[in-house]
Amino acid sequence: MASLSEPYRVHAALHRTFDRIAVRPLDVHTRWGDSPADAVDFLLSRAPARRVPASTRAVLEDSLRPYATARGVRMRAGVWLVTAVRRDDAGV
DSSP: OOTTOSHHHHHHHHTTTEEEEEEEEEEEEEEEESSHHHHHHHHHHTSTTOOOOHHHHHHHHHHHGGGEETTEEEEEEEEEEEEEEEOTTSOO
């Protein structure tokens, strides 16, 4: 989920095929699920083999409850807006 969380890693992944790579921070509101329980399901789906006790799920749900709105569980997130131009000789 965070393998490209550093701009230099984005550049490293793109530099052989793209020019004018720009990585800019962008603050957005993200939706994590319909309810705190749904948001916990989403978070735990990032590690499919991970099982957590019911007590841990309850703590996670309680932590997400303040972010529950009529439009779902919403939180601010910092993401990257990446733009680039594909090279003509990229061979893709």
